[in-house]
Amino acid sequence: MEALPTKKQNWSIQVAITIYDIAREAKVGIGTVSRVFNGHPNVTKETREKVLVVAKRLNYQPHVYAQGLARQRTNTFAAIIPFFTNYFFIEVLQGVQEKISSIGFDLILHGINHPDEIDESLRRSSRRGRVDGIIFFSMRVPDSFAKKWKDLEIPIVLVDTFHEAFDSITVENFQGAQIATEHLISLGHKNIGMITANIKSDPARIRLEGFRAAIQKHGLTPHPGNIIVSDVTKLDGFSRDAGYLAMKEMLKLGSNLPSAIFISSDVQAIGAISALREKGLRVPDDMAIVSFDDIELAQHFGLTTMRQPMFRMGELAVDQMVKRKQNPAALPVQMRFMPELVVRQSCGAKKLSPNIEDYVHHKDINELASPQD
Amino acid sequence: MEALPTKKQNWSIQVAITIYDIAREAKVGIGTVSRVFNGHPNVTKETREKVLVVAKRLNYQPHVYAQGLARQRTNTFAAIIPFFTNYFFIEVLQGVQEKISSIGFDLILHGINHPDEIDESLRRSSRRGRVDGIIFFSMRVPDSFAKKWKDLEIPIVLVDTFHEAFDSITVENFQGAQIATEHLISLGHKNIGMITANIKSDPARIRLEGFRAAIQKHGLTPHPGNIIVSDVTKLDGFSRDAGYLAMKEMLKLGSNLPSAIFISSDVQAIGAISALREKGLRVPDDMAIVSFDDIELAQHFGLTTMRQPMFRMGELAVDQMVKRKQNPAALPVQMRFMPELVVRQSCGAKKLSPNIEDYVHHKDINELASPQD
């Protein structure tokens, strides 16, 4: 019962074709075979043909790890992503995946469900010869970490988070939040609240700051208790449940309930709408909502939201990684996108000026701002 | 401008620590160093300590590719997934990711957006020494492919699709569809329709068959035109848009509209509900709906649906992969889960017997059927 499979395996190992086999069969040297597969110019047409014919006949496949070992690079990037079931990450990830694949690289995915796992993932990714670069998503980078990572001497690109020591691709969370809030102000709302995700998350914190700045800038009186900061840790509070709970909390304000709120993500908004609906309150009639992200579902819910070019951000992360490898010594590059206000039903603007186009079906994400590099 | 980065790189390469450095510093042989890191028992405590101290001092990291080359295995699996923005895949993928990570393996992700890419992905994954196994999602496996893949001599596990030559983890689509349909029948509906995804997809096709079987079994008269088969190719028709369009189509039946429908996935159901709402029709009052999958959103929409243990399926795929590697010669194993009817609002059953628990918050997916291996 044990012997048989082993036997079988042995056979399958012996069957492996190496450049030595090809060299022998084609009556050339191994160096020549290697040159053929690497497109080295100094090989005559006839030799090249001869090698390729034999290689095809023997169904040769180069051994990736042997190549990696000899070349000292892996043609692989790692992506370290928190909670990748979050729709935002998925859309960015798709951009990353497609781009990586298009340049003939492979993508190693590390999902992080608990902060402790970050270190482990980085350790795994940073083992020498594992990957050529790491794309790091959304998680705050403490200075102590930054120093350690710099020592890794492996390129790191940050997406949706920022640290001066690394390349980063982010969105203007502050201004985005400001624009969102000002949209509500422009619709005449005086008592505007906010529901934000866990403040440990940079985007959540900055969006809150942007919101406050807008309120202040327009001389509105801040109403106590109409800012709900989620203390949910799962998904950093960027979840439907967190939004639901936050709105439940807010509903306790009773008659002091704001007439409009800015919510730090679409998923939270969806949860919040649930909570409102349970109370018999309607959006936007009883409460106007503007949120953030523009995930695919946002359009279904008619959410007015701040659109982030997620797919594009993923692609750019890979582009930047490639550039960084070409020039490791260059100064860190920061790319920031300006999110775009997408007006749908949830803010109530459509009621005021119904000539704006309605249900947007299949509208492509267009690039909002070009990177400033 | 060119010289500097190169110089820098040289330096960083020279700084790389190998077992030879450790052996020298610790005054032991390389074999001993290797044994220490591989937990080989025959090393004295003192020697082990000595090596570990030096290794820590020099910040030694083993070179993954060198290990892979020497060990003849990679500790890496590939997952080939179509349209991984689909919620179903994401949840399965998460199971895969967590399990892979927990056994200390890495996951290489290949997203497929067009059938042509399958071959390329398989080629890339099957290069010798690239991965130790491939988990293949949802896509139909033609016999011609199967033969080719068998020759790859690399373990393949199928998830959400079936072929007799490979291990597979699937759900009872036929019976699931039957149960869903019978639930509607049991609620008294006589004219029941179906909206299905693209019939090219196995799950879609089989669910349609299950639906038909249920209708026939209970002696209901099939109503012409109340089965809408999506011809959308994007996401194989398992999308909100496809569901929306299908319902638009169905609405043309006018007064012949069925009073209940079975829809082949939750996302489609969400789209269909959109279309109904636009016409001012309400769920479940004007139309009862049962769908399939139980993605996270289903509960938000109050969808009555057939729950698949997606996360668990992902985990099992990895488990099976490990088993398969231990015993490559064993006969293919098929695991089939029975989906479970989750009753929420969209079918209208709650109205009839309101004692059923309502909004299910955070209920964990429990395993529905144990694998029959």
Place this chain on the structure above:
DNA sequence: CTACTTTGTGGAAGCCCTTCCAACAAAAAA
């Protein structure tokens, strides 16, 4: 017709591990 390039080629060395075998030391058995 020589001297010097250029082009094409073979294969050793090197990338960094694991594993196996031989050698030795220490402990146990005779």
Place this chain on the structure above:
DNA sequence: TTTTTTGTTGGAAGGGCTTCCACAAAGTAG
């Protein structure tokens, strides 16, 4: 004490590739 067993160790071989160096052949210039 001698022999056998057991435990520990060093390092060669091997995994499959790239790259560099040496060299031969062929071309170019003087």
